[in-house]
Amino acid sequence: MSQTEEEKLIGEVTAKSYEFGFTTDIDSDTIPPGLNEGVIRTISAKKNEPEWLLKWRLEAFRLWSEMEEPEWAHVNYPKLDLQSISYYSAPKQKKEIASLDEVDPELLKTMEKLGISIEEQKRLSGVAVDFVMDSVSVATSFKEKLGELGVIFCSLGEAIQEHPELVRKYMGTVVPQRDNYYAALNSAVFTDGSFCYIPKGVRCPMELSTYFRINQAGTGQFERTLLIADEGSYVSYLEGCTAPQRDENQLHAAVVEIVSMDEAEVKYSTVQNWYPGDANGLGGVFNFVTKRGLCHRAAKISWTQVETGSAVTWKYPSCILKGDDSIGEFFSVAVTNNMQQADTGTKMIHIGKRTRSTIISKGISSGHSQNSYRGLVQIHPGAENARNFSVCDSLLMTDTCGAHTFPYIEVKNPTAQIEHEATTSKIGEDQIFYCQQRGIEEEEAIGLIVKGYAKDVLNKLPMEFAVEAQKLLTISLEGSVG
Amino acid sequence: MLKIKNLHAKVGDNEILKGLNLEVGPGEVHAIMGPNGSGKSTLASVLAGRESYEVTEGEVELDGVNLLDLDATERAREGVFLAFQYPIEIPGVSNLNFMKAAINGKRTHLGLEPIKPKDFLTKVKECSSLVELDGRLRDRSVNEGFSGGEKKRNEIFQMAMLDPKLAILDETDSGLDIDALRVVSKGVNKMRSKDRSFIVITHYQRLLEHIVPDFVHVLSEGKIVKSGGKELALELEEKGYDWLK
Numbered sequence: 001m002s003q004t005e006e007e008k009l010i011g012e013v014t015a016k017s018y019e020f021g022f023t024t025d026i027d028s029d030t031i032p033p034g035l036n037e038g039v040i041r042t043i044s045a046k047k048n049e050p051e052w053l054l055k056w057r058l059e060a061f062r063l064w065s066e067m068e069e070p071e072w073a074h075v076n077y078p079k080l081d082l083q084s085i086s087y088y089s090a091p092k093q094k095k096e097i098a099s100l101d102e103v104d105p106e107l108l109k110t111m112e113k114l115g116i117s118i119e120e121q122k123r124l125s126g127v128a129v130d131f132v133m134d135s136v137s138v139a140t141s142f143k144e145k146l147g148e149l150g151v152i153f154c155s156l157g158e159a160i161q162e163h164p165e166l167v168r169k170y171m172g173t174v175v176p177q178r179d180n181y182y183a184a185l186n187s188a189v190f191t192d193g194s195f196c197y198i199p200k201g202v203r204c205p206m207e208l209s210t211y212f213r214i215n216q217a218g219t220g221q222f223e224r225t226l227l228i229a230d231e232g233s234y235v236s237y238l239e240g241c242t243a244p245q246r247d248e249n250q251l252h253a254a255v256v257e258i259v260s261m262d263e264a265e266v267k268y269s270t271v272q273n274w275y276p277g278d279a280n281g282l283g284g285v286f287n288f289v290t291k292r293g294l295c296h297r298a299a300k301i302s303w304t305q306v307e308t309g310s311a312v313t314w315k316y317p318s319c320i321l322k323g324d325d326s327i328g329e330f331f332s333v334a335v336t337n338n339m340q341q342a343d344t345g346t347k348m349i350h351i352g353k354r355t356r357s358t359i360i361s362k363g364i365s366s367g368h369s370q371n372s373y374r375g376l377v378q379i380h381p382g383a384e385n386a387r388n389f390s391v392c393d394s395l396l397m398t399d400t401c402g403a404h405t406f407p408y409i410e411v412k413n414p415t416a417q418i419e420h421e422a423t424t425s426k427i428g429e430d431q432i433f434y435c436q437q438r439g440i441e442e443e444e445a446i447g448l449i450v451k452g453y454a455k456d457v458l459n460k461l462p463m464e465f466a467v468e469a470q471k472l473l474t475i476s477l478e479g480s481v482g
Numbered sequence: 483m484l485k486i487k488n489l490h491a492k493v494g495d496n497e498i499l500k501g502l503n504l505e506v507g508p509g510e511v512h513a514i515m516g517p518n519g520s521g522k523s524t525l526a527s528v529l530a531g532r533e534s535y536e537v538t539e540g541e542v543e544l545d546g547v548n549l550l551d552l553d554a555t556e557r558a559r560e561g562v563f564l565a566f567q568y569p570i571e572i573p574g575v576s577n578l579n580f581m582k583a584a585i586n587g588k589r590t591h592l593g594l595e596p597i598k599p600k601d602f603l604t605k606v607k608e609c610s611s612l613v614e615l616d617g618r619l620r621d622r623s624v625n626e627g628f629s630g631g632e633k634k635r636n637e638i639f640q641m642a643m644l645d646p647k648l649a650i651l652d653e654t655d656s657g658l659d660i661d662a663l664r665v666v667s668k669g670v671n672k673m674r675s676k677d678r679s680f681i682v683i684t685h686y687q688r689l690l691e692h693i694v695p696d697f698v699h700v701l702s703e704g705k706i707v708k709s710g711g712k713e714l715a716l717e718l719e720e721k722g723y724d725w726l727k
């Protein structure tokens with residue numbers, strides 16, 4: 001298939017999948033004066049970007065200007081004031097703080113419970129630290145090791161300067177600029193993000209990102225990640241951090257693109273713990289993310305996510321199973337508490353023959369929160385013998401929260417096999433009593449029951465992440481018996 | 483040891499225990515029999531501190547401690563164990579992790595360090611051999627997909643692990659096959675000691691041939707209506723409960 005044909009196909013597929021049953025007519029938003037062509041030229045110039053990239057950004061901006069903010073997700077939030085955002089500022093550096101005493105004690109308490117070291121606590125909360133020599137040297141030696149294997153792992157900004165050919169070839173091929181409102185906005189104004197390239201046949205020997213966590217700059221508001229696994233390669237990539245992330249930025253509109261070439265495998269794990277706002281729903285991050293992977297022949301992409309943060313989450317990590325025999329997986333635990341709202345799920349687009357996908361989604365809702373699973377399984381006419389298996393479970397902790405499941409299934413090939421299971425259960429008073437009768441405290445009992453419920457997903461996380469993620473679940477649900 | 487005086491308890495608006503008196507001395511085994519719905523499981527739940535059961539009157543003391551002041555967790559840590567008539571499934575939580583959390587809960591309460599992995603495993607081995615609990619069951623999620631009999635056996639395994647002062651067995655015999663009944667009873671008998679008391683709730687004299695009680699009580703309509711020695715069970719087997727009304 002030629003490059004343009006391919007682009008066309010992907011374009012069609014992705015545009016449709018977002019359109020699917022969701023759009024409503026609204027008065028078109030006026031373009032906020034905070035963002036205009038001049039601003040984009042400034043960003044691009046400041047970052048010393050090549051001409052093609054500036055054009056690409058401007059094209060995105062033009063497309064975005066014609067779009068309407070989506071309203072179909074099962075979430076409610078006040079309209080964002082896009083004028084108040086300063087688009088040309090470099091990724092926000094966290095304010096430097098002199099000592100931990102100045103940090104919100106709630107935040108510190110949580111970090112302590114997560115077992116995060118004092119050094120790390122300081123770093124995460126923006127206290128100026130002299131990095132422990134050890135960590136720096138560890139990071140450096142890993143960088144050397146990766147270099148020997150030809151793995152490129154750097155910021156997107158760096159990649160644009162050092163490896164423009166790779167960036168140009170792949171950026172926007174999986175999530176085109178016009179994909180959706182927030183992706184278009186991101187394409188126009190993204191400031192930085194991560195870039196990763198695994199050469200042919202290379203098995204990346206370490207989880208990417210954990211060891212580098214320490215060197216990462218403050219996460220930008222419009223982050224963009226591009227990950228390319230060349231033929232027959234393997235990589236496990238970790239994004240995020242279990243520690244609570246306070247951020248002044250209210251809107252986060254990230255884009256993640258993955259290309260998994262023939263027989264390559266990518267595991268992408270996320271722990272998202274942005275500030276959810278207070279118990280009354282004030283403050284908190286709006287997290288509108290577009291994540292999508294493209295699988296070539298016999299390639300595999302697994303998305304694993306643990307979502308506990310943000311006031312509003314809107315996120316559907318998806319797989320386009322274009323190549324024959326390719327595999328897509330989505331494993332998710334989404335916790336909502338207090339006034340949080342999450343609308344998350346996945347899209348599995350089966351195009352190639354014998355493509356397979358698995359979806360395991362575990363929602364946990366508490367307080368007055370709303371937790372929705374929205375999933376699309378699409379079998380294209382050419383996808384002979386495609387198979388999908390989906391499980392969406394919801395666990396309710398209170399009588400005041402809501403859990404919703406919106407599975408969309410479109411089958412255009414009669415040989416497809418699709419299985420969908422969904423359950424909703426309330427955390428059992430009898431289960432809690434049983435634990436208590438054995439001498440386990442109520443809070444811990446709830447933690448145990450919830451971890452057990454989410455086990456199938458937590459097991460998919462890399463070891464060091466899994467332990468922290470388990471604790472995080474317990475902490476997120478503290479005081480949520482009802 | 484255990485003293486229950488004039489205990490009244492209700493669920494919703496339903497009074498189920500209506501002035502129950504019972505004393506259980508250290509090392510004693512008391513059997514409680516009685517018709518369906520007479521309040522046996524309710525008594526067990528009330529003793530264990532289940533919140534949905536409201537105590538409206540009466541006293542319950544265990545070794546001088548007023549149990550009614552404690553919540554379910556605290557009572558368990560004081561040494562109250564209930565083998566459930568219908569054990570609960572907890573998907574995804576391994577039996578061993580569950581037991582570790584239970585043991586460490588009690589240890590923390592007593593100001594002790596968490597149990598050492600080696601000591602824990604030794605204990606697991608001892609206790610599972612006591613009731614011949616299959617290693618595979620031990621490693622599975624708590625009661626999930628266990629057969630009725632396996633669940634009951636698991637309850638007694640847990641009892642052995644937690645070393646209670648007062649063990650309440652609610653129809654542990656129901657669902658056990660003949661061999662399992664023998665094994666489980668043997669396990670219980672091995673655990674009998676001068677400072678551990680048992681309340682054994684059952685419908686069948688057969689269990690009491692294996693676990694021989696010191697006293698037998700009949701619970702009917704929320705009260706103990708008759709007490710006696712182990713022969714009472716035989717008499718009940720023969721005559722039923724009607725004659726006691």
Ligand SMILES: Nc1ncnc2c1ncn2[C@@H]1O[C@H](COP(=O)(O)OP(=O)(O)OP(=O)(O)O)[C@@H](O)[C@H]1O
Pocket residue numbers: 493496498516517518519520521522523524525534567
């Ligand atoms: N949670 C509850 N809600 C309403 N009624 C209840 C509840 N628990 C118990 N009851 C009622 O209380 C009465 C006593 O029940 P209990 O389970 O204690 O009987 P039991 O003696 O253990 O009977 P069985 O021999 O059948 O096990 C019954 O009428 C039962 O329906």
Ligand SMILES: [Mg+2]
Pocket residue numbers: 522523524567652653
């Ligand atoms: Mg009963």
